[in-house]
Amino acid sequence: MSERKHVLLRIDPAVHDALVRWADDELRSVNAQVEMLLRRALTDAGRMPRAAGPLPRRGRPPGQD
Numbered sequence: 001m002s003e004r005k006h007v008l009l010r011i012d013p014a015v016h017d018a019l020v021r022w023a024d025d026e027l028r029s030v031n032a033q034v035e036m037l038l039r040r041a042l043t044d045a046g047r048m049p050r051a052a053g054p055l056p057r058r059g060r061p062p063g064q065d
Contacts, residue, residue: 004056009034032058 011019016030023033035055042048 029058 019030019033023030026033028036032055039048039052039055042052
C-alpha cells in the first residue's frame with residue numbers, strides 16, 4: 001500500500017466534539033471515523049476510486065496462541 005496522506009482539517013469545534021463522541025461510540029479514533037465517513041460518502045456518490053485500498057486494520061495485532 002502506498003504512503004498515507006496527511007490532511008489538515010479545520011472544522012467547527014461543535015462538529016469536532018460530535019465526531020469525537022461518535023468515534024468513541026464505535027471504538028474508533030476521530031481520524032478513522034472521518035476516513036470511514038469520507039469513504040461512505042464517496043461510495044454513495046459513485047466516486048470511490050477503484051484503486052483505493054481497504055481501510056487499514058487498526059488496533060492490536062491478533063495474539064499468537
